[in-house]
Amino acid sequence: MDQQQQARWKPSRSQVLWIGGIVAALTVAxxxxxxxxxxxxxxxxxxxxxxxxAGGGLWFNAQQREREQLIxxxxxxxxxxxxxxxxxxxxLTDKExxxxxxxxxxxxxxxxxxxxxxxxxxxxxxxxxxxxxFLYESELISKDRVVLDLKEAAxxxxxxxxxRLPGAFLxxxxxxxxxxxxxxLSGADLRWTELSSxxxxxxNLRAAxxxxxxxxxxxxxxxxxxxxxxxxxxxxxxxxxxxxxxxxKLGGADLSWTELSRAxxxxxxxxxxxxxxxxxxxxxxx
Numbered sequence: 001m002d003q004q005q006q007a008r009w010k011p012s013r014s015q016v017l018w019i020g021g022i023v024a025a026l027t028v029a030x031x032x033x034x035x036x037x038x039x040x041x042x043x044x045x046x047x048x049x050x051x052x053x054a055g056g057g058l059w060f061n062a063q064q065r066e067r068e069q070l071i072x073x074x075x076x077x078x079x080x081x082x083x084x085x086x087x088x089x090x091x092l093t094d095k096e097x098x099x100x101x102x103x104x105x106x107x108x109x110x111x112x113x114x115x116x117x118x119x120x121x122x123x124x125x126x127x128x129x130x131x132x133x134f135l136y137e138s139e140l141i142s143k144d145r146v147v148l149d150l151k152e153a154a155x156x157x158x159x160x161x162x163x164r165l166p167g168a169f170l171x172x173x174x175x176x177x178x179x180x181x182x183x184x185l186s187g188a189d190l191r192w193t194e195l196s197s198x199x200x201x202x203x204n205l206r207a208a209x210x211x212x213x214x215x216x217x218x219x220x221x222x223x224x225x226x227x228x229x230x231x232x233x234x235x236x237x238x239x240x241x242x243x244x245x246x247x248x249k250l251g252g253a254d255l256s257w258t259e260l261s262r263a264x265x266x267x268x269x270x271x272x273x274x275x276x277x278x279x280x281x282x283x284x285x286x
Contacts, residue, residue, distance in 0.1 A: 081127050084119040121154040128158035143169040143189040255279050
């Protein structure tokens, strides 16, 4: 074991050379100092300025490389987004077989879905918004006529603040930590959607289908949830302060440790909830 440890800690040739160089430099410095009366403090003063200049140069080079990497990454994202939009646009305008006429699961829809799932994880929050808005305005993710299934699409942290997406089909999509504050998702299909830690403050979710949705730690304060379907939804530790839940279906929902102060919800609705322990009630009671 001792031999193994010695072998493991045996210095490399480059390390030996570095150590030797440092020792030699210090020896020369001491000899010169002894000969000409130069103290250690004098040597330090002589070395401070070059050291500062060298450190500044290294810092500047590091910052320059970081900026270049950032610019390169931004350019790569722009190119990926533009290529994706061009590809989907070509599919939409194909005269013989336009994407609008595709059915979920057929070859054309599968190709569009594969391209979407490939590009989305490479984009930042703002560019993810561009993808969602483009698909919605192209009528590819409307629940009335679903063409493109976004199941498992990595839309995490997407910036969808104030987005107008009424009736959107986002079932099974991943919107973890997405910013949907003040967004219009009225009547949207959000069944089984991953919305944990999402920002839904003031969002319009009237009549939205959130059955089995994961809304744990989500901020739904002052959200409009009238007639929304929240059956079996996971709302543990969510913030529903001031939320309008009139007519919402809460059967089997998990509201444990949920903030419900000032929320518009009836006792009859709460009686349908599966878990309610630790929740702060509208009247301030737990």
